[in-house]
Amino acid sequence: MNKIYLDNASTTAINSEVLTEMMPYFNSVYGNASSLHSFGRDAKDATEQARQKIASAIGCLPSEIYFTSGATEANNWAIKGIAHANSKKGKHIITSKVEHESVLKACEELEKEGYKVTYLDVDKYGLVRLDQLLHNINKDTTLISIMSANNEIGTIQNIQTIANIAREKGVYFHTDATQAIGSVNISVNDMKIDALSLSGHKIYGPKGVGALFLRNGVAIEKFMVGGEQEKNLRAGTLNTPAIVGLGKAVEIACRDIIANAKKMSSLRNYFIKEVQSKIDMAFLNGHPIQRLPNNINFSFGMVEGESVMYMLDMQGIAVSTGSACSSGSVEDSHVLKALGLAEDLVKGGVRFTLSKSTTKEELDIVVEELQKVIKKLRKISPITKAQVGKLKK
Ligand SMILES: *Cc1c(COP(=O)(O)O)cnc(C)c1O
Helix, strand or coil: CCCEECECCCCCCCCHHHHHHHCHHHHCCCCCCCCCCHHHHHHHHHHHHHHHHHHHHHCCCHHHEEEECCHHHHHHHHHHHHHHHCCCCCCEEEEECCCCHHHHHHHHHHHHCCCEEEEECECCCCCECHHHHHHHCCCCEEEEECCCECCCCCEECCHHHHHHHHHHHCCEEEEECCCCCCCCCCCHHHHCCCEEEEECCCCCCCCCCEEEEECCCCCCCCCECCCCHHHHCECCCCCHHHHHHHHHHHHHHHHCHHHHHHHHHHHHHHHHHHHHHHCCCEEECCCCCCECCCEEEEEECCCCHHHHHHHHHHCCEECECCCCCCCCCCCCCHHHHHCCCCHHHHHCEEEEECCCCCCHHHHHHHHHHHHHHHHHHHHCCCCCHHHCCCCCC
């Protein structure tokens, strides 16, 4: 059985160009980038080249890039670190209800420490309510953190507008751009973004590595203490191969952005049309146009997303319900809830995320299997057609 992977928002396969670039740094250029001898200098040259590549891809200085273990760490660090370092000015943070868990839980920790956090609502397409944002900024607000694009429903936020508002009000703006890199053009200087998180493994790079862009001059608390790596803000020996891979992955993602977006969005639109024409009660979640080129999220009436996922898995097709972190447990998606969907449609959510090598033939097979699976599940559904979309929110 040829397996089909449509869970690329959870993680991607590493690009072969990226892997090739990483290889020498495991056992041939293996020095510690902090060492002063030639072995160390060679490793350091490689990490500085990667820093340079990322900086030029997102339009900042290399000195504004800090390597981390991924976007989870970058988000934790940005939110808690900026909040702590700027607490004399105020203890109020603004974020949204549809952020990744690593942002939401970092904010919850701040609340336990006595900070006030405003979680903005979104409209039915998942866009942050800008009127609410403006209304909630006050003299104690030090940070606004809104993701560039959502990992579950693919909605791309109006980041430029939000960044302008933050700058005008003298509030720092952080964005989790993990899903947006390689799909949305981002230039942190032009867009007035103060901090940005990104990750390797969502863009065909290695797992366990990411970066935080932090504008020079923005005060932040150290993430970890120990050695003096990363301008004495994030201790720990640099993971040279992973960092080299991250640099290459970001470079390729930003270089190929137009071609990949064009290819994937045309397949995405094809898949959406096929599903809507062949499956009854298939409701697209997220924004119809302002969405990631590789993201499709449907709620299917009279079925549970979990069951669809397991039954497709038996056919060798990998999809997801909501975010990877909440699958495995049966927690409802906080993102679908925030859209205001009825309870049955929250439970009926299924996410299909394409890669740059997904083919039309694969999508045709998925549509066919999906039709069968949903037909089977609807035969045994405890809810009736008349109840679809009407169960309590
Ligand atoms: C995957 C993801 C993260 C977490 O990234 P890791 O590098 O896996 O820690 C954060 N935010 C978004 C939007 C993501 O999709």
